[in-house]
Amino acid sequence: MMHFEFHVEGGNFLKAGAASSQLKKILKQLNVDPKTIKRVVVAMYEAEVNIVAHAYKGDIYIDIDTKKIEITLIDEGPGIPDIDLAMKQGFSTASSVVREMGFGAGMGLPNIKNNSDELTITSEVNKGTTVKFATYLNQ
Amino acid sequence: MKVSELVEKLGLKVYCGNNGLENEISNGYTSDLLSDVMGHADAGCAWITLQTHKNVMAIASLKDLSAVILVKGFEPETDMAAQSDEEGIPVLGTSEEAFTISGKLFNLLINCK
Numbered sequence: 053m054m055h056f057e058f059h060v061e062g063g064n065f066l067k068a069g070a071a072s073s074q075l076k077k078i079l080k081q082l083n084v085d086p087k088t089i090k091r092v093v094v095a096m097y098e099a100e101v102n103i104v105a106h107a108y109k110g111d112i113y114i115d116i117d118t119k120k121i122e123i124t125l126i127d128e129g130p131g132i133p134d135i136d137l138a139m140k141q142g143f144s145t146a147s148s149v150v151r152e153m154g155f156g157a158g159m160g161l162p163n164i165k166n167n168s169d170e171l172t173i174t175s176e177v178n179k180g181t182t183v184k185f186a187t188y189l190n191q
Numbered sequence: 192m193k194v195s196e197l198v199e200k201l202g203l204k205v206y207c208g209n210n211g212l213e214n215e216i217s218n219g220y221t222s223d224l225l226s227d228v229m230g231h232a233d234a235g236c237a238w239i240t241l242q243t244h245k246n247v248m249a250i251a252s253l254k255d256l257s258a259v260i261l262v263k264g265f266e267p268e269t270d271m272a273a274q275s276d277e278e279g280i281p282v283l284g285t286s287e288e289a290f291t292i293s294g295k296l297f298n299l300l301i302n303c304k
């Protein structure tokens with residue numbers, strides 16, 4: 053059982069993806085199979101960027117055991133009023149500046165769903181959001 | 192095909208990431224939406240885009256892409272160039288638009304398969 057933690061600053065696009073990059077290195081070192089690494093990295097990046105794009109700050113907790121990689125992202129932010137709507141491909145409340153950078157296509161949460169084996173999102177408006185997902189290790 | 196061969200055959204500019212000119216390109220992906228590339232581009236792709244900021248390199252690195260091709264004369268921002276050098280993922284440039292350069296890349300890759 054291994055545990056890792058990362059902090060994410062809301063609004064700081066210069067650091068977006070730094071935690072995902074660290075995680076990718078860790079998984080490579082642990083010799084996790086490349087297909088699994090690819091899936092985890094896609095889901096992790098989207099969840100990390102969502103904190104940067106939509107929240108004020110957040111923490112990422114990663115637990116790895118022999119069966120799965122479990123990632124929990126807890127942020128302080130505006131929260132998500134309607135999670136089913138937010139999950140829809142193409143739905144986005146991203147600002148025009150963020151969209152011009154190529155973020156805000158409304159494909160992030162669908163990417164997380166498609167690249168994880170378990171996904172739970174809980175959120176409280178004006179408080180924050182918790183995204184928890186797991187990817188199984190096929191060993 | 193190596194990035195260096197692509198540069199020569201399509202007359203591309205090399206802005207940065209020269210240490211990755213031997214990277215192998217196996218496919219291409221054309222998109223300006225970062226999540227689209229994140230979700231759907233394969234490792235080994237040349238990514239054709241007009242986005243010129245640092246996050247492009249973060250994605251290129253996370254997805255193990257081989258090169259980025261900027262269209263219509265767009266140039267990489269300073270921090271994009273710095274990360275390109277760091278990661279060894281070249282940022283190339285063309286004056287052509289995405290449709291044209293994608294077509295040329297497609298033809299080249301088809302012929303070397």
Ligand SMILES: Nc1ncnc2c1ncn2[C@@H]1O[C@H](COP(=O)(O)OP(=O)(O)O)[C@@H](O)[C@H]1O
Nearest residue numbers: 102106131138144145146156157158159160161
């Ligand atoms: N951590 C978060 N905090 C607040 N809102 C969020 C968060 N993550 C996602 N959302 C909401 O869900 C929408 C869809 O998210 P996503 O599919 O990643 O698309 P995008 O980030 O491109 O807008 C966002 O536009 C935003 O309204």
Ligand SMILES: [Mg+2]
Nearest residue numbers: 101102160161
């Ligand atoms: Mg998103």
